[in-house]
Amino acid sequence: MEVNTSFGAIDIAVSGLRAQEKNISLISSNVANAQTTDDGTGEPYRRVEALLKASDDGIGGVSIEEITTDASSLPRILRPGHPNADEQGYVEMPNVSLPTEMINLNIATKTYQANAAILKRYQSMIETTLELLK
Numbered sequence: 749m750e751v752n753t754s755f756g757a758i759d760i761a762v763s764g765l766r767a768q769e770k771n772i773s774l775i776s777s778n779v780a781n782a783q784t785t786d787d788g789t790g791e792p793y794r795r796v797e798a799l800l801k802a803s804d805d806g807i808g809g810v811s812i813e814e815i816t817t818d819a820s821s822l823p824r825i826l827r828p829g830h831p832n833a834d835e836q837g838y839v840e841m842p843n844v845s846l847p848t849e850m851i852n853l854n855i856a857t858k859t860y861q862a863n864a865a866i867l868k869r870y871q872s873m874i875e876t877t878l879e880l881l882k
Contacts, residue, residue, distance in 0.1 A: 770862070771852075793842040794842065795843050
């Protein structure tokens with residue numbers, strides 16, 4: 749009799765938890781820097797996001813393929829007294845849209861909760877199995 753040592757359901761759920769934890773961290777960074785006009789290099793903060801991909805290892809799950817910086821244009825707003833304003837009084841602002849970030853945060857949170865629920869159900873199944881074996 750061959751014993752399967754693969755914990756497929758656990759591995760898949762844990763990979764989802766890890767990926768969404770990083771995703772939530774990046775979304776939080778975007779929200780925190782939504783008004784940052786100088787990221788330390790003299791440029792406005794640029795939105796970052798995680799690109800997820802299905803794992804190729806045969807077990808399943810998800811992993812972060814890369815973390816990318818959004819290269820879309822930066823909005824300019826009129827703020828004549830701002831320290832980073834140009835000669836016309838315009839300031840380049842970060843390309844962060846708070847409504848978009850809130851939607852992404854909601855999706856990431858729900859995905860995280862779904863993976864946590866899978867782990868709870870798996871634990872319950874194991875406990876029931878052990879109880880039956882007594």
